[in-house]
Amino acid sequence: MNSVSVYGTVLGIYLVALVLLGIWMARRTRSAEDFYIGGRQVGPWVTAFSFVAAYFSSVVIVGGGAFGYRFGMSSLWVAASNVLIGCTLVWIVLGRRLWQFTKRLDTMTIPGFIGKRYGAREAEIISALIIFVFMIIYNVSVLVGMGRIMEGLMGVPYTTAVLISGLIILIYVSIGGYLAVVWTSFIQAWIMIFGLLLLAFATLRAVGGLPAANVALASLDPGFVETPGVWGLSGLLSFALIVSFGVWGMPQLLVRFYSMKSTKVLRLGTVLATLGGAMAVLPYMTGALSRLLLPALSNPDLAIPRLTEQVLNPWGGAIFLAGVMAAGMSTFASVLIIVSGSIVEDLRRGVNVALRPAAAGTGGRLMGAAGRDEKREVFLGRIASLGAGLVALVIAYRPPGLVLVITAFAWAVIASSCLWPVVLGVYWKRGTRAGATSSMIVGAAVALGWMAAGKPFGVHGFIPGVVVSLLVFVFVSLATKPPARETVARAWGGEA
Amino acid sequence: MTGPLGLPWSTFSAFVVIGASIVISIVWAVASGGGGNGGSGGGDDE
Known part of the structure; x- marks a missing residue:
């Protein structure tokens, strides 16, 4: 078998398995709560590894390799911040409180949490809109990444690669909902880890071990092993923070906490x-x-694909390709279910309330638990995830240059707008409706404006976005009337 | 000054941070499993 046949065989088996898993999970999806958060019945192994799989997309694997190629070993600090801030600390600081608050407030989405926590429907709509627009754009970048690597390793035309991978995800997410997402992500995390370990060991063997390789890198340029080295402090620090602290405001990762x-x-x-x-x-x-x-690569993004061809045999390469696909698919699927929830649970509710203001006083969902047609809600969730996925697929099929530029902003905008309303929402009772709403708008605008201005001083837009949104949140909250006692009591329960 | 693995300490420390993260997670998990609602990871399930 030639390498393309091997890649095709391994990938084909893998994709069919994902669809079958989606069909199996559909049998356990009977309500909207099942569809969006797995009925809050997910255990530690699946929660943890699906979190990791959703966190590290194919963009991180291919792009991380490119950063390593460009900047050398100082990029290890990005990984260190991923682990400490993006995994350990976010679980410790936010996990328990977010689980409790979302349960008390009876909400299945981050916009829903923000809306009910602050008694601010406009904040719910704004965050849902930000998630809707920028999550779809983020998903375009994930699809483009998967398409490029399939094209590079298998020789499949880019458009075919995007269609195959995108459609498979659409099928299993729309059928199986959140449970399909987390269970496929759980399996995909292991494929990613195995594929990355395989490539790392083969590379270490090819370069004669890590100590010898570091000496050789230092002889090329000491900046390839030093910190901050050739990257520079502002670039390294701001990138490390956006991809680690940014997690604290990313709905597709935070959802893991309240589905436990x-x-x-x-x-x-x-x-x-x-x-x-x-x-x-x-x-x-x-x-x-x-x-x-590979000392003379014209494009650092080719570092990982070319390395795969050089140090792995076709079967090893196929496993690594499956790992990269797994990384992309798990992220795409996780984002899709979040966008679907934002459309059906948050935006639709906002429109309903606008049309029927009398229903707003209920405080709960318009289509509340009593009399709620769960079959219809699940059906709407499926349609919304299918629609959101198709939009991303169409854009990724022939991505306009502008969209590719905006993909670099998406993570920064979402994190800058959602982070403080979520974090302070579970720790600071004094946070107000006006504080949360203005913080979201200003955070998103500053992050977007900073990136559009070409990242002055080499600093990523997330940094000014998140700093300004914090200041706005605190000052506006302190300058406005404290939240109503019942709003605080509803969120804090016995602690209020 | 070169540290372990042929890396300067400024870079090798990234591995130390990762190791420390693993230790922190284990210590926190053990401490929060001790019962009551003391820590942010206490075991009350409402």
Whole structure:
């Protein structure tokens, strides 16, 4: 068998298995709560490893390798911040509180949480709109990444690659909902870890081990092994923060906390997520080492695909390709279910309330638990996830240049707008409706404006976005009337 | 000054941070499993 046949065989088996898993999970999806958060019945292993799989997309694997190639071993600090801030600390600081608050407030989405926590329907709509627009754009970047690597390794035309991978995800997400997402992500995390380990070990063998390789890298340029080295402090620090602290405001990752079956899941889950997150070292380190084997690459994005061809046999390459596809698919699927929830649970509710203001006083969902047609809600969720996925697919099929530029902004905009309303929403009772709403709008605008201005001083837009949104949140909250006692009591329960 | 694995300490410390994260997660998991609602990871399930 030639390498393309091997890649096709391995990938074909893998994709069929994903669809079958989606069909199986559809049998356990009977309500909207099942569709969006798995009925809050997910255990520690699946929660932790699906978190890791959703966190590290194919963009991180291919892009992380490219950063390693360009900037050398200092990029290991990005992986270190991923593990400490993006895995360990977010689980410890937010896990339990987010689970409790979303349960008390009876909400299944981050916009829903923000809306009910602050008694601010406009904040719910704004965050849902930001998630809707920028999550779809983020998903375009994930699809483009998957398409490019399939094109590079298998020789499949880019458009075919995007269609195949995109449609498979659409099928299993729309059928199986959140349970399909987390269970496929759980399996995909292991494929990613195995594929990355395989490539890392083969690369280490090819370069004669890590100590010898580091000496060789230093002889090319000491900046390839030093920190901050050739990257520079502002660039390294701001990138490390956006891809680690940014997680604290990313709905597709935070949802893992309130889909757990109990807070006991957090204990083992935190350890497992930290261990799984440690795999972030592998793409950066492998990318840095690839400079020794591929010294004259014109495009650093080709470092990982070219390295795969050079150090792995076709079967190893096929497993690694499956790992990259797994990384992309798990992220795409996780984002899809979040966008679907934003459309059906948040935007639709907002429109309904606008049309029927009298219903707003209920405080709960318009289509509340009583009399709620769960079959219809699940059907709407399926349609919304299918629609959102198709939009991303169409854009990724022939991505306009502008969209590709905006993909670099998407993570920063979402994180800058959602982070403080979520974090302070579970820790600061004094946070007000006006504070949360203005913080979201200003955070998103500053992050977007900063990136559009070409990242002044080499600083990523997330940094000014998140700093300004914090200041706005605190000052506006303190300058406005404290939240109503019942709003605080509803969120804090016995602690109020 | 070169540290372990042929890396300067400024870069090798990234591995130390990852190791420390694993230790923190284990210590927190053990401590929060001790019962009661003391820590942010306490075991009450409402």
